[in-house]
Amino acid sequence: MKQLQSEYQCAINLVVDVIGGKWKVFIMWNLNEGNKRFKELERSIPGITKKMLTQQLRELEHHGLVQRTVFEELPPRVEYETTELGKKLQPVLFEMCKWGDEYTEANKISMNQCWTQQDFMNSSP
Amino acid sequence: MKQLQSEYQCAINLVVDVIGGKWKVFIMWNLNEGNKRFKELERSIPGITKKMLTQQLRELEHHGLVQRTVFEELPPRVEYETTELGKKLQPVLFEMCKWGDEYTEANKISMNQCWTQQDFMNSSP
DNA sequence: AACCAAGGTTACCGAATCGTAACCTGTATG
């Protein structure tokens, strides 16, 4: 489990520690649309494995961005949702999207799926 | 040298690739104040080594965020500045700062230096 | 002759990150 430092010299580095890594922004993005079950997340994030999904969700939970709720049913049901603090990340993700779009335009990199600034606005409540 | 992918599924991941890692946001932050020489950057980013600074600057240059200018003098003088594209990152960094500040407030993490949202606004042109 | 400066490069190493595959629980279905 990745631990945050007890002191940071710059808020930006804290953010990088909290949402950095290969999968976290995908997860936050998906939860942006509403509560999701483990399997739903796994299916909507192409390429992610169970292990990485669990690990990243645990870290997000531990850092207060995501809440995990277990329903005592069979087969098991576990739902994930973003916390208030997690919701406040949206402007950050939005700005990142905007810049990414400008970057791809300037550099002819292609965006082969529909996760752009526009989608962000559509998926946000 | 870290290469970007030729296709991205999400603009956010592109951003993470371009400014991720341990040092890049520090560098961008410092260059936000104006042109800097290699030694100046090295001195104002505590803990960074020559190797990491060179490496990260080269990647930033390669990805179009930073411009490197060599002056043919002795001792050598090399200046770094942010490009137009790099300048457009500022709203992203700003939002990251804002969120980081909220996070630290909610979680009693301390910010032992002066790199907060307020500073950002002061250092921006 | 020795040492300092700026702006690096290189070889090497340990740590962190990411991925693969197997395994687990308990119920239901073929």
Next chain:
DNA sequence: CATACAGGTTACGATTCGGTAACCTTGGTT
């Protein structure tokens, strides 16, 4: 009896990332 389901855990490897220390050039200073 075998298989599938959801939601994981575990052991093991490979790759990437970051850090240390030595070395380089050219000129000036001690």
